[in-house]
Amino acid sequence: MPASPPFTLLIKPAGADCNLRCTYCFYLEKAALYPETSRHRMSDAVLTRLIGSYLATDQPQYGFAWQGGEPALMGSAFFKRVTELQQRHGRPGAIVANGLQTNATLIDDELAAHLAAYRFLVGVSVDGPADLHDAYRLTRDGQPTRASVEEGIQRLRRHHVDFNTLTLVNSLNVRHPERLYRHLVGHGHFHHQYIPCIARDAQGRPQPFSLEAGPWGDFLCRLFDGWYPADTRRVSIRLFDSILSRLVDGEANVCTLGRDCRQYFMVEHNGDVYPCDFFAEPELRLGNIMETG
Numbered sequence: 001m002p003a004s005p006p007f008t009l010l011i012k013p014a015g016a017d018c019n020l021r022c023t024y025c026f027y028l029e030k031a032a033l034y035p036e037t038s039r040h041r042m043s044d045a046v047l048t049r050l051i052g053s054y055l056a057t058d059q060p061q062y063g064f065a066w067q068g069g070e071p072a073l074m075g076s077a078f079f080k081r082v083t084e085l086q087q088r089h090g091r092p093g094a095i096v097a098n099g100l101q102t103n104a105t106l107i108d109d110e111l112a113a114h115l116a117a118y119r120f121l122v123g124v125s126v127d128g129p130a131d132l133h134d135a136y137r138l139t140r141d142g143q144p145t146r147a148s149v150e151e152g153i154q155r156l157r158r159h160h161v162d163f164n165t166l167t168l169v170n171s172l173n174v175r176h177p178e179r180l181y182r183h184l185v186g187h188g189h190f191h192h193q194y195i196p197c198i199a200r201d202a203q204g205r206p207q208p209f210s211l212e213a214g215p216w217g218d219f220l221c222r223l224f225d226g227w228y229p230a231d232t233r234r235v236s237i238r239l240f241d242s243i244l245s246r247l248v249d250g251e252a253n254v255c256t257l258g259r260d261c262r263q264y265f266m267v268e269h270n271g272d273v274y275p276c277d278f279f280a281e282p283e284l285r286l287g288n289i290m291e292t293g
């Protein structure tokens with residue numbers, strides 16, 4: 001098969017379904033794309049076609065990023081099937097990388113053991129200590145989640161799963177960069193991602209939890225001052241690493257710093273393909289893997 005431009009798959013095996021109801025989540029509303037059912041799960045037929053067709057392309061590395069919603073809703077059996085199919089369809093010597101973005105509240109020992117065995121890189125959403133994290137990251141009935149997240153993190157650690165933290169910087173924790181950073185490092189987290197919460201309502205007005213440019217810039221400056229120079233050799237902050245990489249060799253692993261956004265395709269639970277989860281709109285649907293491969 002002719003070589004295709006390198007790309008990574010962002011996969012939503014449970015669609016927008018999630019066991020939590022985080023106030024700021026932009027993807028929960030995407031369940032409205034599929035109103036025919038209230039429960040969205042990727043079938044084995046779609047999974048098999050997805051993995052088989054992707055591994056048939058010519059890539060330097062095959063990247064599967066399992067996201068949500070909450071992908072851990074699929075359970076350990078699903079991810080065992082994932083690695084089984086990757087082994088079946090992968091060519092000898094092919095490099096296959098799996099990532100899982102999770103709220104960690106559904107991580108059990110069986111899933112953690114499988115993630116460790118197949119070297120999944122896991123991203124865990126942590127917005128800081130309990131008072132900051134629990135302001136927006138809540139259960140369906142409005143209960144806090146930070147303690148449950150910590151239980152999931154400890155399971156990942158017991159099974160030696162590689163993971164990093166993903167922090168959505170919002171209108172509350174943006175005021176506390178030093179405290180947030182010290183909390184993460186103090187809990188043994190040395191690989192950080194910080195993402196700005198940018199959200200508008202139907203009229204285009206900023207949501208209460210959304211950031212403006214000024215506070216975000218101030219947050220980054222104060223975060224940098226807390227990180228540099230003392231922690232640069234032990235703590236990786238993805239945004240700072242990407243800025244440095246862009247300055248040195250013109251490349252960046254954060255898509256917003258890249259030359260274009262053609263590195264990804266997002267695949268919904270039913271096989272629908274979109275350019276990215278930020279562009280999951282009916283008019284931007286590229287097709288369906290069950291129809292076009």
